Amino acid sequence: MSSTIRISVDAMGGDNGPRIVLHGAQLALRAHPDIAFVFHGQQDVLAPLLKEFPQLKPVSSIKDCEVVISMDDKPSQALRKGRDSSSMWSAIQSVKDGDADIAVSGGNTGALMAMATFCLRPMQGISRPAIAAIWPTLRSDIIVLDVGATVGGDAQQLVDFSILGAAMARALLGRDKPTIGLLNVGTEEVKGLEPVRGAARILTEASGTNFVYHGFVEGDDLGKGTVDVVVTEGFTGNIALKTAEGTARQVGTYLRNALRGSFMSRLGALLASKALNTLRTRLDPRTVNGGVFLGLNGIVIKSHGGTDEIGFNAALGLAYEMARSRLIDKISEGLEQFPAVSETASKIEEPEA
Template sequence: MITIAVDAMGGDKGPKTNIAGAALAVRQYPDMRLVFYGLEHEVKPVLAQYSELAASVFHPCETATQMNEKPSQALRLGRGKSSMWHALEAVRTGEADACVSAGNTGALMAMSYFCLRMLAEAERPGIAGIWPTIDGEGLVLDIGATIGADASQLVDFAVMGAAMFRALYHVERPTVGLLNVGVEDVKGLEEIRKAGHILREVQSEVLDYKGFVEGNDIGFGKVDVVVTEGFVGNIALKTAEGTVRQAAFMLAAEIKKSLPAKIGYLLARGAFRRLREKVDPRRVNGGVLLGLNGLVIKSHGGTDAQGFASALRIGYEMAKYKLLEKISADLRYFHRSKPDFSLLQEKKE
């Protein structure tokens, strides 16, 4: 059995959506055991509506972290009390293999750091997101956890992202690229160039470094794992999501303008349906917080039941394929393989 701790109160829609998504996930994975944390008067009536969740466990909590709370405030008010904290604590104590929350991202990062701490081999956390590509799916990290990462942190992200890609897609040696303003070695910020030098120098069995990639390479799947720091990664993610919505709106508007366009849509609606399914953010919902001493999955706060079920699926698969063990082993191997690694970590002047 894979046990997942669920922050039932997280997200824009709260227990109703989270629990409905949990029921969908349990139907798909009968060996998934769920432990819910939340306010009793809000969670128990919803749980009672789903027979699939009869075997799940519920723990009442005193408070719930609000979506608009600052991380420091959420940590101060919710530490030891909130549903988010208790779900994370279940991972720390070993009661659960992973935690899934659709709650406040900043609060989840802060609580995860203080509750679980970092892996001994990792310096800073990163959020890895699944990205639809032309031929399948890739990973992008960091998409919002660490702003302004240095070279050694970017290298760690590359190693952790490759480990996650192997766990999800069973690829022995994932290809990795650093997001940059051009593919030439002389381009980009100094820290990106340093990270590229380190990744080129180490002949690693855990990843295949392909050099710099540009923003328009992400969706075409030029590499399996695209590495960047959190500021750029988050902007790239939001830009891609906005572009998809913009294209869908513009296409719908054009179809309505003429009868031939409507007929054309009817003839091609099967292709449109498949395209919509491929870029549906609910299918790949769930960012994994990497580098922590425990598995934490951040679901989009505005997702629906299907999207939350996807986040639970990712948590299930990461636990089943022992992602933490893979990350720790890969980081140790990578650092050992570069004896002069510290020489390229000098502080910025």
Template sequence: MPDSGPIAVDAMGGDDGLRVMLAGVARARRAAEGTRFLLVGDEDAIAKGLDAHPGLRGASEIVHAPETVKGDEKPSAAIRRAKKTSLGIAIDLVKQGRAAAAVSSGNTGAMMAMAKVALRTMPGIDRPALAAPLPTLGDNDVIMLDLGANAEVDAQNLVQFAVMGAAFARTVLDLETPRVALLNIGSEDQKGTDTIRDASQLLKQGKRLPLRFDGFIEGDRLSRGDVDVIVCDGFSGNIALKTAEGTARFVADLLKRAFRSSVRSKIGFLISRPATELLRDHLDPNKHNGAVFLGLNGIVVKSHGGANELGVATAIGNAVKMVRHDLTRRIAEDLGRFEKAAAA
């Protein structure tokens, strides 16, 4: 595997800012020895923050950025200030070849817009897609895409998403032949829109691809662990993601209310605490953090804005894996195989 090269980190992004970002980078450095970092942001603030992480100082270089992108800033406004902001400079370091990947917990819309403008889409890819790992009942997470980058797509876009998602799963989940399914309103071949059915027919022809197409999957089976990659348009994917997150919070709040309802319930909580702690640990979003914009000429990873030290380290760790496994090259090769098979 090629050396990971330096990872550019927007040190000023995220809800908790510099403190959590530096703690996450330090944790990622310990997990991936030999990795170097370009810490982008206010030079004086970063230098002072590194006093709490002496081991990180020798593995990093500070790249000064005089401004930051606000959480509610419009993408169009952020793009105009890209050359001055920590987010824009981190992405530009990837474009220049100085960084192997960029990681930020900042504004998602601005990050997506900046990445598309700076890095452009790969040859053969019409649209980039936002992909992220989600927890399941199985041994591995499930990769889902698109999660909001493209509200409307055609069958060819869905096929490209499937190829990119499978390459991502092979890299991050260490799977040789990921199982891929299209999100649909039913599992029968005749269900769904023309676009989804056409994409299914195209994927059935992709026998040379390092993936196994398992047809359609319904929304109630997203977290069962039956497949490794779930493909959909960005409109459906974003709704499914937010619904799953809301349901998880709803169940957690119900459990809290139930356990606090009476003395007997509180005693029951103490007895069942090991099980509830296991549940909370499994659903911890910081262990599944790190969405990536697939299909660009470079790797850009979005960490959740509210991620803690573990979450930031997880996102950076995924970026390191993608670089070391040369994800961009894998996507290009897989897409080339599919196009040859389709032409034949």
């Protein structure tokens, strides 16, 4: 990888238009001067906008793409109309061709996952990709996956997600032996669906090589930061993610309303403004915007479609860190170090009913 981090951006993806994308890119460039951008989208739209952000122009290029994938397109429709011609596909193709280190899009999640899987293909040994999220906790940031790529999943897929999450924790969080927990309805071994219990048996056998299997964790462990990596299937993970984001907004609204309630409240808010600003930043979902597609031969970051320039800047910052930390190499190393996991999975028999 070159000293410059090359980020491929689907400039047409998202709800708020390409101006938000370029504004976020300019903010990211200020924080990381060694970034270069390739913006994929309609030339006649992007070229005039790029002139509004003069700092970007020397480090940016535009790849003209006429087709734009809408937020309502089904994955199959998106593939039919957008393969080889859409801004979303083009952004991913740049990673495959080696023209960029990582791709970012705020577009349709289902379409993005379908295109990324079709274009980049799953890594050898991984059955399905996952979307991983950075999750702020009372202890430190942790990794939670899957948060929306795969609804349901068998034991081996949950083990795959564990390996992917452990590699991301090593690359991004600096954990040499990250702890892994399986999200469940209780911590007792007899609780939960069979795929979860089956994954627990496999991870117990494999624990200690390059990760430590902690056991089952519950919903409140997400906020506590009990483990470095929380693993679940995409249906549950997505609900947990959206619930946490909604709760953060709810608490923030309660706090603002309470501090505006009276003169004394406003005075207290003024005196505590520094601490309140820190709290506001921690409660702002935009500061942790970006889901990482893991398990493919290339990294794609999914930004929230409705975010603003601050949120898109956060997604680009995450992309920068993922590329700089050589996440793909660390995942490959992790898969090579865990042949015993697959062997264990084949040997462990399902318990009799």
